Amino acid sequence: MIRFGPAGIPLSCKGRTLKDGVEDVHNLSLTALEIQMVRAGTQDTYPNEEDVGLTIKDLTDRLVVEIVRDDESITDPDMPIEEDDVLVQMIYGITNSFGELYPIGNMAKRLDVAVSLHTPNYMDLGSNNELTNTCVNSIRHAGVIVNALGGEVVVTNLGLYNGLHDEETVNANIYENVSMLMDWWKEAGLKPKLGVEITGQQDVFGSLDQILDICKEIKGLTPVLNFPHYHARTSGSLLEPDDFKYVIEQVQPYCKKGGIHALFAGVEHSDGNEHRLTPIKKGDLKFDTLAECLVDLKPEMTIISSSPLLEHDAMYMRIIHERYLSKKVAKAIRVKKKNAEDAALAAEAGTGAEE
Numbered sequence: 001m002i003r004f005g006p007a008g009i010p011l012s013c014k015g016r017t018l019k020d021g022v023e024d025v026h027n028l029s030l031t032a033l034e035i036q037m038v039r040a041g042t043q044d045t046y047p048n049e050e051d052v053g054l055t056i057k058d059l060t061d062r063l064v065v066e067i068v069r070d071d072e073s074i075t076d077p078d079m080p081i082e083e084d085d086v087l088v089q090m091i092y093g094i095t096n097s098f099g100e101l102y103p104i105g106n107m108a109k110r111l112d113v114a115v116s117l118h119t120p121n122y123m124d125l126g127s128n129n130e131l132t133n134t135c136v137n138s139i140r141h142a143g144v145i146v147n148a149l150g151g152e153v154v155v156t157n158l159g160l161y162n163g164l165h166d167e168e169t170v171n172a173n174i175y176e177n178v179s180m181l182m183d184w185w186k187e188a189g190l191k192p193k194l195g196v197e198i199t200g201q202q203d204v205f206g207s208l209d210q211i212l213d214i215c216k217e218i219k220g221l222t223p224v225l226n227f228p229h230y231h232a233r234t235s236g237s238l239l240e241p242d243d244f245k246y247v248i249e250q251v252q253p254y255c256k257k258g259g260i261h262a263l264f265a266g267v268e269h270s271d272g273n274e275h276r277l278t279p280i281k282k283g284d285l286k287f288d289t290l291a292e293c294l295v296d297l298k299p300e301m302t303i304i305s306s307s308p309l310l311e312h313d314a315m316y317m318r319i320i321h322e323r324y325l326s327k328k329v330a331k332a333i334r335v336k337k338k339n340a341e342d343a344a345l346a347a348e349a350g351t352g353a354e355e
Helices: 018-027 098-110 130-149 167-187 208-217 227-233 241-254 287-297 311-354
Strands: 002-006 032-036 042-045 064-069 072-074 086-090 114-118 153-156 193-197 221-226 260-264 266-270 273-278 301-305
Touching (some): 002 311, 018 098, 032 301, 042 064, 064 130, 098 114, 098 130, 114 130, 114 301, 130 153, 153 221, 167 193, 193 208, 221 227, 221 241, 227 260, 227 273, 241 260, 241 287
Parallel strands (some): 032 114, 193 221, 221 260, 260 301
Antiparallel strands (some): 042 086, 064 086, 266 273
């Protein structure tokens, strides 16, 4: 199955809540929604007297994603709050409260909408500074949220080469931080995969080889196939169906449950670097070519529209894919019919010869 959906709440959605977004995606005959964690900020707060004994699921006036108790991080949503705890509250709320995530996740399952989450675009797990700590926490909190929603994957990039350290040091820091992060992920019992994204800039960690290498090295990771990023980074290499087939087959062995998570948009690029994402019909990256490849490969895949037109281009991709699928089915029927006619003629000719 191939799912299509937007990167964020649809632009046409009258309500701007996550619940509204899931319902609107379903009403548009789409089957996926990638939530955008636009900002990563959190603040430490302290429990009110009436909070003590409750859990973070019970708090209705703020989105608390973590309890810190004696310098220990607690993400168990059923852990009662104690008087001396520190509550880590998200400044930018995906929902009004943690407890809202569970019914929204259940609704998404009923409506057959696969939910994922993209961390903030600017991430730095390679510099080992204060920002790195913030980025690691953003990924941790994203994992807790997607776990509560019953989603499949948290999408992130990992860092950039900013001149503070040499490339080898940055890579080593990224591996170390991601490895520690996934140890914590396992201890916290989080079910979603952490998806590491192919990036569209030469000075950002995230070539296809880098992504496959880190997924091979660290358990719990899955590659995220960002087609416009890959296209830009490889100076416009995705031109023929076989070009798409190559990259899909490279990531497929690392994508088990839920299949491949991918993003698509038009893209302006030069010298191996992305300049901006565009509507799908613009530029030299053509969805028709990918659709032709998909009807042959039949991969399990979720394709998120990261185009500025969001749901419009998600619906456009679904229609184009269905069109190519219909053409293939019609061709198969014609071939089957012709084979049957040829067989009948051959049988008739054989009967005539016997007579």
